[in-house]
Amino acid sequence: EVQPGTYSIEATAPGMERSAPVGVTVDAAETAQVTIVLQSEPPGIALAGLITRGITGEPVAGMSVELLVGSQVLASTTTSDTVSTATDGSRYNYRFENVPTGQVTVRPDPTGFTVSPAERIATVVSGQETTGINFTVSSIRTFPSGLQLISLPYDYPSADPADLLGANPATFQMATWDPETGRYSLYPSAPADRFRLGYGYWLRLDQVRELSREGIEAEDIHEVAYDSGASGWNLLGCFFTEPIDFYSLQVRDQAGVVRSMQAAMAAGLVRSPLFAYVLGGYATSAVAEPYVGYWFNAGADITLIGDRRTDTLASAEDAARPAVVAPEGGWLMPLVVTSAGMCDTSTWVGCAPAATGGFDAGMDMLKPPPPGMGASVYAALTGELGSQAVDVRPATAEALWTLSVEGPAGETVSVRWPDLSSVPADVRPMLVDTATGRQVYMRTSSSYDFTAREGARELEIRLLDSTNLLAVSVPSARPVGGGTEISYTLSADAQVEVQILNIAGRVVDTVADGTLQTAGVQRLVWDGMTTRGTRAPSGTYLVVVRARGEGGQQTQAIGTVALGR
Structure with missing residues (x-):
């Protein structure tokens, strides 16, 4: 309803050209009729704009764009x-020719995309280009x-991978x-010709x-062979x-x-398991x-079955x-290998009563x-079926593992057991470095470092039995001319520290300080003097013998010595 009064319309x-103003008077409870004549006018030369990716600013190809007046689609x-x-x-990167003058709506077709804004309204002027209608x-x-x-968590049956990511197909590496065949297939050869649902791909990108x-989403129950x-x-x-719980799949x-x-x-x-x-x-x-690829090993041709309702997280x-x-x-002991800021955290050695010397499924x-x-950095255990991430050996035997380690040549590689x-x-x-001994x-150590060369470095991990352990016997003492002789036996070559302590545990004297001694009976003389x-x-003093083997084993033994006047 219009209030009574005089209006210009x-x-x-x-x-069409905008009409000239027409005056009209509206009386109360009356209907006023107005006749307006519109004259057609030449269209605008064109309407154009750019649709780009949000981060890189690269043009997006293959997107449908509609030109509308009201709800009517004039062109696409x-x-x-x-x-x-x-x-x-x-x-x-899109353009409409001979666009009608006046207000029009430009709307990209968002199928498979998220576009901002969803649409734009533009005013087209006769004989001019309307530009900058960007999305x-x-x-x-x-x-x-x-x-x-x-x-990718979608299937793209007809989309080129390079086009999907806005890359140049001539330089795209996938x-x-x-x-x-047990080998890689390279883009654009199948199966590296497109992204398939349920499969992983290596990419090397020159920029973000x-x-x-x-693409096409999987049904709630999906199978991949x-x-x-x-x-x-x-x-x-x-x-x-x-995300999918790998261990809940069938x-x-x-x-x-x-x-x-x-x-x-x-x-x-x-x-x-899965390896990322x-x-x-x-x-x-x-x-x-989603969006992450993984290695996994199939012992036979299989089909993995996932249920979105029960297997996702x-x-x-x-x-x-x-x-x-x-x-x-x-038990399992993890091994972590690092070099030049890179890290391999997927190796374990262990023992179990049910394990064998071969591959235990x-x-x-x-x-x-x-x-x-x-x-890259890489570590693997040598097994009968090839490289292993986990190798469990029998608990009753003296176990030995061979660990193959690779890192960038010339860089320091650190093997840790955290x-x-x-x-x-x-x-x-x-741990034994077979290259250096x-x-x-x-x-008693938490890591071992070496400088990588071309190819792999082989290390061994051995479990020592009691006969291979560094041991030192309880020291004994007897008076000799001018002092006291301290004797003990080493089971292997070691660096030895021998200290005399009073009953309160304070150091009175150091008889040997990191002295390298060979296996066998050792004899030292304490002259009875303090530091x-x-x-x-x-009085009575404690004799503490501490020994450290070449591999870092440490042991000690404590005896007593009586000092008279």
Whole structure:
């Protein structure tokens, strides 16, 4: 309803000139009619704009853009991967010609994309170009530059991987593992020709890249087949948009028998946990996260079955169990290898009553090959089926493991054993560098460093029995001319410190200070003097003999000596 009064009315319409003002008087309870004549006018020359990725600013190709007046679609076009320049200097990768004058709406088709803003209203002037109608595509995921192991939680049956990430196909570097050949396939050759749901891919990016287009999501129950092929290794990807608990998946074998993941591992159908590529090395995982790729080993052709309703997690921290667990009645000792800021945290040695000297399905775990695509650090245990991440040996025998370590040539490589809390107190591990003969007792040292050369460095980890342990007998004392003779026996060569302490535990004198002594009976003489050069009072003193072996083993023995006047 309009209040009574006198009004001036103008009208506009797409493709028409604005009308001249027309006066009209509206009386109470009356309807006033007005006739307005519109004249057509030449259209605008063009309307153009640029649709780009949010972070990199690169043009987005292949997106549909609609031109509307009201709710009516007048025209549609598709964005180009090349950017042109308008007469006013603005840049564009979509353009409409001969656009009706007046207000129009430009709306990108957001299928598979998130676009900001969703639409824009522009005013087109006759005979002029309307430019700068720009939009930004928000990324679903941003991938950093450098080498990385990824997956996508969507299927892209017809999209080129380089186009998806806004990269130049001529320089795009992508690879995936072909289990049948036991070698990498390189983009653009199949199966590295597109992103497939449930599989992993290596990427080497020269700059930050964005994924802005969604693909086809998996159904709530999804199956992915993996081949054992030449070595069993496969690159796996998270096939849901939520993290997947790897150990909650079901495994179907070629006979159609479906097992739990734990039962499949015990049967040798799955021979490893998941391995992610993190900080230039491998890390084990019990969870497959979206956009991350993983290695895993299949002992036979299998199908993994996932149920979105039961197998996905709110976050990776909600996993029901760790990637690697100690065997029943046994123990595991983790080994961490670092070099030049890179880290491999996926190696364990251990013992268990049920273990054998060979590969024990469900206890031993295989390890994937080194990345081999740039600088990395890598460690693996030598086993009968190849490189192992976990090697559990019998608890009743003297165990020996061979550890192969690789790092950047010329860099310092550090092998650490940060947690011995689960290793029984009577287990005495020794690390041996077979290249130098250097021995490190792992109970009293926490790491071993060496300088990497080309190729792998072989180290050994041995469990010593009592006959190989450094020991020192309780020292005895007897008077000799001018002092007291202290004697004891060493089981092996060692650096020895011998101190005389009073009953309160204070040092009276040091008879030997880091002296290298050979295995066998040792004899030293204490002259009865203190460190201050005064004669010690008569009485009973403690004799403490501390020995440190070449590998870092430490032991001590305590005896007494009576000093008379």
